[in-house]
Amino acid sequence: GTDSPRADGCPILDYPVSDYLWKGLKDAFYKMAEIQFAAGAQKVRIIHLDSPWYTSWADAKAGIDNLAMEPHRVRLFTAHQMGGCGMGRNPEESVVNGFGEHHHVANLSVHDASIFPTSIGANPQLSVYALAARNSTRLAQKLRS
Numbered sequence: 001g002t003d004s005p006r007a008d009g010c011p012i013l014d015y016p017v018s019d020y021l022w023k024g025l026k027d028a029f030y031k032m033a034e035i036q037f038a039a040g041a042q043k044v045r046i047i048h049l050d051s052p053w054y055t056s057w058a059d060a061k062a063g064i065d066n067l068a069m070e071p072h073r074v075r076l077f078t079a080h081q082m083g084g085c086g087m088g089r090n091p092e093e094s095v096v097n098g099f100g101e102h103h104h105v106a107n108l109s110v111h112d113a114s115i116f117p118t119s120i121g122a123n124p125q126l127s128v129y130a131l132a133a134r135n136s137t138r139l140a141q142k143l144r145s
């Protein structure tokens with residue numbers, strides 16, 4: 001998405017949802033419901049304002065077919081992505097080392113939430129700050145020497 005300043009300086013946030021994303025969201029509704037019933041759920045509710053509780057996969061499938069894919073009816077949110085560039089000692093199993101240095105690309109360092117090996121299972125922001133502060137300080141010292 002984008003953000004831009006309003007005349008009074010307040011930010012305007014815009015995240016246009018394309019047809020491609022709507023299709024992906026609907027596919028995700030189907031898949032999540034199917035997985036949860038397959039895992040033994042008694043009832044499942046979709047993250048959609050108009051969704052009732054469904055009591056079977058067939059029920060859910062028919063219901064999702066008719067859910068309107070529209071802003072403010074589909075609940076859109078995101079948080080806590082981690083692990084896309086996982087750190088580790090073994091280049092076969094990780095992207096960067098414990099200091100965020102890429103195993104294969106010289107002079108490339110990654111200092112963000114992506115280097116957690118996986119989700120840390122808690123709000124990550126302070127840990128991201130700590131990791132970035134530690135690794136950036138070390139990188140700055142290395143570049144100076």
Ligand SMILES: Cc1cc2nc3c(=O)[nH]c(=O)nc-3n(C[C@H](O)[C@H](O)[C@H](O)COP(=O)(O)OP(=O)(O)OC[C@H]3O[C@@H](n4cnc5c(N)ncnc54)[C@H](O)[C@@H]3O)c2cc1C
Pocket residue numbers: 077078079080081111112113114122123124125126128
């Ligand atoms: C809704 C929501 C609620 C959250 N609540 C909490 C909470 O309560 N507590 C908590 O601890 N954590 C919370 N988090 C998680 C936390 O915000 C993130 O884990 C953390 O911000 C990740 O830090 P990061 O530096 O890895 O990525 P980001 O903070 O996402 O930083 C990535 C930066 O890269 C920039 N960027 C992207 N592409 C480019 C490009 N091509 N060129 C230049 N810049 C680029 C982006 O603009 C952004 O500034 C929340 C996250 C969300 C989305």
